[in-house]
Amino acid sequence: MPTSRYAAMLAWGALIVLAAAAWFVTGTRISARLGFDAAAPGVGVIVAVAVAVTIWRWGRADHDAIALERGACPRCGAGLARRHEHALPGMRREGMLELRCPDCAFERIEPLTCDRCAT
Numbered sequence: 858m859p860t861s862r863y864a865a866m867l868a869w870g871a872l873i874v875l876a877a878a879a880w881f882v883t884g885t886r887i888s889a890r891l892g893f894d895a896a897a898p899g900v901g902v903i904v905a906v907a908v909a910v911t912i913w914r915w916g917r918a919d920h921d922a923i924a925l926e927r928g929a930c931p932r933c934g935a936g937l938a939r940r941h942e943h944a945l946p947g948m949r950r951e952g953m954l955e956l957r958c959p960d961c962a963f964e965r966i967e968p969l970t971c972d973r974c975a976t
């Protein structure tokens with residue numbers, strides 16, 4: 858694993874832990890103030906987990922976007938095969954770009970209109 862990727866993972870991990878801890882405290886305090894004293898730690902845990910999952914998704918989307926920009930598969934890092942289909946005349950269909958990984962089942966279709974796409 859390249860060092861930069863490892864560092865990015867560590868940074869995201871630290872961010873998740875910090876945010877989850879902060880939201881655990883906030884969630885516990887808010888529910889205690891609302892009178893749910895007994896349930897307060899439980900509410901804190903639920904809020905912390907929700908925050909952690911949200912940030913983890915951001916981190917993964919970030920990682921996917923960087924990999925796709927390099928033309929690499931976000932799952933296994935292999936080079937992606939690109940296939941472009943031109944738009945059909947009269948905008949019957951928009952142009953699209955199909956990215957497919959030869960090593961794993963990763964597949965993504967993105968809208969793409971190139972210079973030679975019929976307008």
Ligand SMILES: [Zn+2]
Pocket residue numbers: 941942943944952969970971972973974975
């Ligand atoms: Zn085209």
Ligand SMILES: [Zn+2]
Pocket residue numbers: 930931932933934935958959960961962963
């Ligand atoms: Zn792959």
